[in-house]
Amino acid sequence: MRTLQERFEELSDRIKTSGKPAAAWFPKYTTTSLLNAENWWEALAVCEYALDTKEDEKLTERFFELIFSAFDCNVEVDLNEEEYAFWWGKVMQVCDRVAEFSGAGWSQKGAQYSEARYGVRDMKYLFPYYEKAAAMGWAEAEATVAYWLYMGFYCDQDQKEGERRFAALSSPEAIYWGKYYRAFIEEFTGNKEKALTMRRELLGELPEGHRLRAHIYAALGDMLDREEGNVAEEAAYFEKSLEIVPNLYSLKNLATLYFHYPELGKPKELAFELWEKAWHAGVWSAANFLGFNYQEEEWLDMPKAIEWLEKGMLYGESYSAYELALIYLYNNDYKNVERGLMCMERCVEDNYIEGYEELANVYFKGELVEQDITRTSQLLEKAVTLGSGNAAYRLGWMYEHGFLSEEPDYVKAMASYEKAASLGNADGYCRAALYLANGYAGVKDAEKSKKYYEKAAEMGACFALVELAFLYENGDGVEKDYKKAFELLHKAAQDEYPYAMYRIGLYLEKGIISEPQLEEAFNWYQKAVEAEDVDAIFALGRCYKNGFGTEENMDKAFEWFAKGAEREEPRCLTELGMAYENGNGVEENPNKAVEYIQQAADMDYGYAQFKMGDYFLFGYGPCLEDNKQAVEWYEKAIANEIPLAMIRMGEYYLYDYDKLNESEKAFGYFKKAAEYKWYSEGIGICYEMGIGVEDNETEAFKYYTLAANNGNVTSMYRTGLCYYNGVGVKQNYTEAYRCFNDAVGNENIPATYYLGKMMMYGEGCTPDPDTAIQWLQKAAENGSDKAQFELGNAYLMGNGVEENDEIAMEWFEKAAENGNEKALKITGRRK
Structure with a gap:
């Protein structure tokens, strides 16, 4: 099979021996025939023949321009590596020869280098x-160089020299091109x-069919904003440009x-x-x-x-190389992998x-x-120098998590x-704001964070938007404004941000800015679930x-809790565990209860x-009574700010479950x-008895009252005792009676x-x-020695x-058996 070079040489010989001058060819x-690759090769041979025979330079120049008006691209794209090498050498040869008498040769040579293969x-x-x-x-090059100098394209910017070059344009063609580029300068500077006016005026000056008209129509199309409904007009401009030059960039x-x-x-x-x-x-x-596509x-x-x-990658398109890399690296x-890495390295080169x-x-x-953190940071740092904010953010994340330093x-x-x-x-803004809000890097600045x-x-x-909502919710650096917070959440929800939808549901459920709207809250939770928000899955289960x-x-x-558990949502896992513990919706199953609760606890x-x-602590299901393990879990819960665990640990030391004689530790947990x-009641007892803190009956009464108001039954009783005995407060039998009555309603025996x-x-x-x-009688039957003694008195009197x-x-x-002092004396028993 003949090589491309051999076929071209045959064409060249046929033209040279035709007996016709080049101009006759x-x-x-x-523009139609040159879209055929065979015709283009023949035309190139004719151009070379014209150069060999010293054909009229103006005629040769125009012919050279015609055949290199993108028709050369049509020929080169399907060439293999060897054929491309021949094509490139031949094109450079012809450009150099034309450049001896015409700037067209030099401009085409520059264009070829800028669009050549990798x-x-x-x-x-x-x-x-x-x-x-x-x-x-x-002419075209004169105007182009003036434009590049003015804008700093492909050269150091020099607007003064650019202006001088524009002013020096003298031929009609150069002036046309100068006006064409001047319009771009106005567009780039916001005018x-x-x-638009300059381009329309230029269209009025140019002869019909002039090649520059195609470029102006293309520029007019590019100016239009598609979002303003100018699509049809834009398409019409591109179509007009292609009527003049059928192989223009407008095609894309x-x-x-x-x-x-x-x-x-x-x-x-x-489109394809x-x-x-x-x-x-x-x-x-x-x-x-x-x-x-x-x-x-x-x-x-x-x-x-x-x-x-x-x-695309062959012709230096970085996006093509990037997409290829993703396919080769991640599409099974x-x-x-080897080629994928090569493609990615090509992107780096570019x-x-x-x-x-x-x-x-x-x-x-x-x-x-193999993992290479050093290479990772080098690549990201280079990307930062190229203007990548995402790379800078990722470097920050690596510093934050200790990948670029020991700590x-x-x-x-x-x-x-x-x-x-x-x-x-x-x-980057969000993370920096978070740092400033919490002082993570040693600087706390709520205003700058906002x-x-x-x-x-x-x-x-x-x-x-959600974080701003939190600021307004909590009054961090701003005045509390729940309505403003709600507006911000709504804005994020309009962009289908799932967590914002969930938070809107919470606002409506809790009645934060109006009366509770439970049905509307439920609807928002559903929307959030549809948008894959896990918090909302838990919320729906709770609803x-x-x-x-x-x-x-x-x-x-x-x-719903089961769906959340599948997503490893700890609250849902906990709810499942409690459902099995209490038999809510399922049969009681202590083993499953512990399994789910432990899964959430391990998270x-x-x-x-x-x-x-x-x-x-109490022994449940597969968990045998084990105070040591109970304490370990409570301490973990305390680290996660669970007050119930703090109270349990306070009780552990106050009531000395393990005979450690360390009751003074209780106060810190209760506090x-x-x-x-x-x-x-624990903190009140500590203040009343001076356990782990200096005794203070007033403080004891205060905390008994606070606990009682929060529903702590023992504290209702102890508040009653304070009123009854005048401990930390003036003696008041009426208030004592009220407190004891509240406690009795909650089955408190003392x-x-x-x-x-009192009755x-x-x-x-x-x-x-x-x-x-x-x-x-009720208290006595439940083991109250004081009630047993009082009943004895009642029957005696x-x-x-x-x-x-x-x-x-x-x-x-019975009272004596329970250690009642007065009963011991009456019965003659010893304690």
């Missing part, structure tokens, strides 16, 4: 070759209306419009055709669109996607930020390659987060359990840790629980005795011996009962 080639492409030639073309009076833009906007009435398949045409016209980025479900064809991405059907970030991810995870370095983490913020990274959250919120970070916003339904509650969920402490507004005694003698109430006997010395002695004997 020129009319044969048109390994050949070299952008450093673009500006100097265009300068050479401009120096030779090539869109002026740019038009394809994109046809693909995304059905109102244009074009089949999506047409146009993207392919754009590719053949040298619009290498069209490969990105083809490679991406062939991975989408509707058009899924992975072999085609890979084919186009490989083509096409996995090729300073493609996403390539740096993903390759850093590969080295950090250590799944596809977490919060100062460097904060510096990285602030760098990320300065690069416009919303996560500003950072606000900045992140402006950038659309829903997390920041069904308690009948909030829906009918109480333990089966459904159990179902460091404080309430579950408290429950495990109780299981071991800590009190800081969370959890009170038990209070039952006092209630009976017997009319202390703080109207005497009622008959009812008093009933209360004393005939108070509320018929006098009966025999029954009286029976009760005195």
Whole structure:
């Protein structure tokens, strides 16, 4: 089979021996015929023949421009490596020869280097070759160089020199191109209306069919904002440009419009055709669109996607290389780690930020390659220098978690987060705000924290909206404003942020800004669950359990808690455990109860840790009584700020369960629980008896009262005692009677005795011996020695009962057996 070089040499020989001058061949080639690769090769041979025979330079120049107006791209794209090498050498040869008399040669040579394949492409030639073309009076190059200098494209910016070059444009063609570029300068500096006017005026000046008209139509299309409903007008401009130059870059833009906007009435398949045409016209980025869309479900064809991405990478398209890398690294059907890493390294060579970030991810995870934290940080640091806020954020995360130093370095983490913020990274703003709010890096600044959250919120970070809501909820650095918090949550919910939906549900359920709206809260929880929020799964289970916003339904509650448990939500696991403990919606099962509770406790969920402490303290299911294990679990729960566990530990030391004689330790636990507004009788006892703290009857009474008001039954009784005996408060039988009555209603036996005694003698109430006997009888039967003695007195004296010395002695004997001092004297027993 003949090589490309051999075929070209045959063509060249045929043309040279045709007997016709080169100029006679020129009319044969048109914009239509040159789309055929064989015709283009023949035209190139004709161009070379014209150069050999010294054909008229102007005619040769125009012919050269025609055949290199993107038709050369159509030829090169399907060449193999060897054929491309021949093609490149031949093109460079022809460009160099044309450059001897025309700037067209230099400008085309620069363009070829800027659009060549990987390994050949070299952008450093673009500006100097265009300068050479401009120096030779090539009109388009003169205007282009002026524009590049003014804007700083492909060269150091020099607006003064750019202006000078624009002013020096003299030929009509150069002036046309100068106006074309001037419009871009106006557009880039924000004067869109002026740019639009300039382009329309230029269209009026240019002859019909002039190539520059195609570029102006394309620019007019690019100016239009699709979101303002200008899609049809934009498409019309691109279509006009292609009527003049059928292989212009507008092909790609038009394809994109046809693909995304059905109102244009074009089949999506047409977009694929146009993207392919754009590719053949040298619009290498069209490969990105083809490679991406062939991975989408509707058009899924992975072999085609890979084919186009490989083509894109061949022509230096970093996005194509990146997409290929993802396929080769993570798609099991096409996995090729070695090639995937090569593609990613290609991205790095091209300073493609996403390539740096993903390759850093590969080295950090250590799944596809050996983990290399140093390489990870190097890649991220380079990405930061290229302007990646995401890379700066990830460096901050690595410092925070101790990957870049022996211990977490919060100062460097904060510096990285602030760098990320300065690069416009919303996560960086959020994390820096969190640090400033809590002083993690040694600096606490609530105002600056708020500003950072606000900045992140402006950038659309829903997390920041929620955090701002928390600030307004808690009054951190701002005045408490629940309505403002609710508005912020609503804004995040509009962006379908699941946690915000859950929080809205909480607001409505708890009636934070209005009366509770349980049904509406339930609806928001459902929305949050649909958006995959785990907190809302727990909330829905709780709604069904308690009948909030829906009918109480333990089966459904159990179902939702089970779903949360599958997601390892510790509250749901705990609820499942308690369901099995109490037989709510399921049959009681101590083993399963402990299994679920322990699973949640092992996840460091404080309430579950408290429950495990109780299981071991009291002995439940598979957990045998074991105070040591109970204490270990309680201490874990205390570390997670569970006041119930603090109270349990206080009781452990106060009542000396293990005979340690360390009752003074109890006060610290009770005091800590009190800081969370959890009170038990224990702290009052410590103050009253001076256990672990200086005795203080006033403080004892205060805490008994606080605990009683929180429903602590023993404290109701002890508050009554304080009033009865005048401990820490002025003696007041009426208040004592009220407190004892409250405690009796909660089955407190010591209070039952006092209630009976006070009714017997009319202390703080109207005497009622008959009812008093009933209360004393109840207390006595439940082991109260004082009630037993008082009953003995009643039968001895005939108070509320018929006098009966025999029954009286029976009760005195029982009281004596229980150590009652007065009864011991009456019965003559020893203690």
